[in-house]
Structure formats: C-alpha cells, structure tokens
Amino acid sequence: MTKKFFVSTPIYYVNDVPHIGHTCTTVVADIIARYHKLLGEEVFFLTGTDEHGAKVAEEAKKVGLSPQDFCDKVSQTFAAIWPKLNIHFDYFIRTTNPQHEKIVQELIQKIYDRGDIYKAKYEGLYCVGCERFYTEADLVDDKCPLHPNKEIQKQAENNYFFKLSKYAPLLIKAIENPTDLNHYQVSPSAKKEEILSKLKAGVGDLSISRANVPWGIPIPWDKSQTIYVWFDALINYYSALKITGKEDFWPADLHLIGKEILWFHAVIWEAMLMAAKLPVPKEVFAHNFYMIDGRKMSKSLGNVIAPQQLMDKFGPEATRYLIASSFPYDKDSDVGLQRFTEKYNADLANGLGNLVARVAKLCETKNYSPSNFESASLKIAGYHDFMQKFQVNLALEEIWKQIKALDVLINNQKPWEKADEEAQTTLTTAVGNILSIAKAVEPFLPETAAKIEKQFAGPKIKSAKPLFPRI
Numbered sequence: 001m002t003k004k005f006f007v008s009t010p011i012y013y014v015n016d017v018p019h020i021g022h023t024c025t026t027v028v029a030d031i032i033a034r035y036h037k038l039l040g041e042e043v044f045f046l047t048g049t050d051e052h053g054a055k056v057a058e059e060a061k062k063v064g065l066s067p068q069d070f071c072d073k074v075s076q077t078f079a080a081i082w083p084k085l086n087i088h089f090d091y092f093i094r095t096t097n098p099q100h101e102k103i104v105q106e107l108i109q110k111i112y113d114r115g116d117i118y119k120a121k122y123e124g125l126y127c128v129g130c131e132r133f134y135t136e137a138d139l140v141d142d143k144c145p146l147h148p149n150k151e152i153q154k155q156a157e158n159n160y161f162f163k164l165s166k167y168a169p170l171l172i173k174a175i176e177n178p179t180d181l182n183h184y185q186v187s188p189s190a191k192k193e194e195i196l197s198k199l200k201a202g203v204g205d206l207s208i209s210r211a212n213v214p215w216g217i218p219i220p221w222d223k224s225q226t227i228y229v230w231f232d233a234l235i236n237y238y239s240a241l242k243i244t245g246k247e248d249f250w251p252a253d254l255h256l257i258g259k260e261i262l263w264f265h266a267v268i269w270e271a272m273l274m275a276a277k278l279p280v281p282k283e284v285f286a287h288n289f290y291m292i293d294g295r296k297m298s299k300s301l302g303n304v305i306a307p308q309q310l311m312d313k314f315g316p317e318a319t320r321y322l323i324a325s326s327f328p329y330d331k332d333s334d335v336g337l338q339r340f341t342e343k344y345n346a347d348l349a350n351g352l353g354n355l356v357a358r359v360a361k362l363c364e365t366k367n368y369s370p371s372n373f374e375s376a377s378l379k380i381a382g383y384h385d386f387m388q389k390f391q392v393n394l395a396l397e398e399i400w401k402q403i404k405a406l407d408v409l410i411n412n413q414k415p416w417e418k419a420d421e422e423a424q425t426t427l428t429t430a431v432g433n434i435l436s437i438a439k440a441v442e443p444f445l446p447e448t449a450a451k452i453e454k455q456f457a458g459p460k461i462k463s464a465k466p467l468f469p470r471i
C-alpha cells in the first residue's frame, strides 16, 4: 500500500492580505508535499481561509460589505496567489463552507454529549485582534502582546466551556511518551519544551462560545451562542478530509504553522480530538518569524512584504528559493529586498544558473552526448535528513555545496583543454551530478528542475537561455 502523507498550512484569517509570513508557511508546505511525492507517497496538501468571528464582521462593516461578501473577496486573494507561486494544494477549505459548518456542529455536539462541555459565567480580558482571551500575566503594558494598539476588553458573559484542564495530563503524556497511544510530536524541540512547561504550569478550561458574535456557527443545542472561532477553525483539518472523501488521510502527518498559534495547534486541537475520540495529528511543527531588515514586520512600520512584490522582482521560482533558503526554522530570520537580491545573484544567477550554462556550453563545444550515466538519484548527503525534519534551508545548503564542488571539479580537470575523447569522463560526471542536483531541487524549483532535465536529456546537449538572469 502506498504511504499516505497529509500536510496542512494554517487556514489564514481573512482580516489580513497575503504577506511574506503566509508565503513562508505555504511555500514550505508545498516543498514538503512535493518532496513526499518524489518519495512515491500519496500526498494531500491542504490550505484555506478562516472566516468567522467578530473581527471579520467588523472589517466587513468598515468596507461596506456583508461578512460573506467580504470573506468571498479576501479568500479569493489567498486562493489566487498560491498557484502563481507554483503551489499545488489539493483542496482549499473555507470555514464558511456549509459542509464544514455542519461537521463542526456534529463534532462539538459529540464532545458535549460526552460531558466535556459545560456552561458557566466567564470574565476575561479579550483581544479582538486575536479573537482570544488573555490572562493578566499574558499582557504587556496592559495590552495584547500582538496588538499593542488595540484596547483589551473586559468581557463577562455566560459561555460554554470545554474541559481542557481534564486533558492536560493526557497531553503531557502523549507528547512525552513515544509509546503512548495518542503520541504526537511538537517540534522543533524548543517549541516542545515550551508547550510542556506551559501544560505543567497548569491549564484552565477554555471558553468555546460567544453570546454576542453572530458571525459564527451556532451552538447546535443553544442557538443563542456561536462557536468560538478557534474551535471552529481547527476542525478544518478534519472537515476538509470528510468534504473531499479523503478520510483515510487522517490523522494528519504534519500541521505546519507559525509559532504564534502553537498553543492552539499543539494543545487545544489535540484535546478536542481526544474528547471526540479521534486520533491526534502525528506532528505539529511551528516555525519562527521573518524580521524585515532587522525589524519586526508590521503594517504600522510599513515594511510588510507581499508575495506579489517578490514575484514581480524575482519571478515565482526564485521567490520559492529565497523563502526556503531563509526559512526561520527555530529562530527568527532577517530578510529584506536588498538581501534577497544579493542572495538571488550569488546562489541562482552565479551559482546554479552559471553551473548549468557552463556545463551545457562545454558539452556543446566538446560534442558530448549523454550515454551511460545512471539515472539521477537523490544521493546528496544530508539532504534527506534535513528534508524529513523540515529543515529546508539546510537541505538547500547541502545541494549548494554540491554545486560548488562540481564547479571546483571542472576547474581542476579543465575539460576545455582536452581532446573531445578525454573530456568525456569529466562531462559524464558533470552531467550526472547536474541531473542529481536537479532532482534534489525539484521540490523547491519545480520548473527549473524540469528545464534542466530537458536540457541534459540529449541526444545533443546545447546551450540555452540563462535560468536566472542577473538582477
């Protein structure tokens, strides 16, 4: 039986437009999906948009649209941008899809029927920006750490609560013990430690309904309340499979997310699934953030980079490369347009692009035609280890070491000084290695890999247009 691999990005909240942060998660998820396809696995890759909640209704009102029209519009900007970056998701889920809404209601009813949801009075500090409650200890100068410009609201209302506290010990066991029936991995390791120490410090129950937020899914047994947007949103990973008839892809192999939503994905989601007696995902991986020229990216600083901006300057393939090679794996990564330009010229124009052009030219002048090299395999040392751990930036470094090594080999052997016959050995090695490099970069640069494979497939290897013209 073919191994199955299910990878998801978060569903992006429609109060925002696509920026480099979303692009990072989605490009890397696509790279991981393509890599697993290359390994011969059957892959399901999910992305989408998160469309309920007070903040969405508020934004819609500001621009004079109904919440649904507003969601349709913003959701489309996300759905349309990804294919331009050669991102091939298998399904785009929207939480306003009536099928999703029905599945959410069924799941919450199931948890309610099992006795893990109760009604109580809730008083808390609510950030409308995050759509979540905070405790005093979470706040920075009495403000939400992510929204210092928004007022924190004191809210008191009767809500339904999910018994998250009951699941805390089970979650700790599930994370720590690889033989636990509900075992799942939280990675990288610093994120796992962070979650474990928070869980061990004690966890309260979670308010999962709102009395005055009509833009949401009604609680099935009490229509005066709607389901908390996070409770609704997390279920997308499961509902998408039911909607598409791909339930056999559950549990997910990987939820790839940014670190700001780790708690929801590594704690609340698994507790919900345990309460509903469903298997938990195998791994939650949270990456860090991009800094833009040494500063945090923010609308107010005006330093937000949009994916379209990158594509206009570098094209889709190079944009994928620049994103993946600066992937903020476990610490923040400093990027910027100047830095990206330098990287583009060094690694793509002068690195891969130049090597390919150089070898093609040599083959052409030396009348070399490919004959006896083995078909390209993924034999680059370290590559698979890094790809399996989602360290895509380090996997690229391994490939680029090969590119440099091949350049050195050609410099040393000087095939251009030799007779055609003698030059053959060097060129056979060079072409074999180039095809192997093309295979390895395929998840990152699918179009470039296809171009290289075509150029070196013979019977006559010829020079072609440069893959990456200098900027």
Ligand SMILES: [Zn+2]
Residues within 6 Å of the ligand: 127, 128, 129, 130, 131, 144, 145, 146, 147
């Ligand atoms: Zn906030």
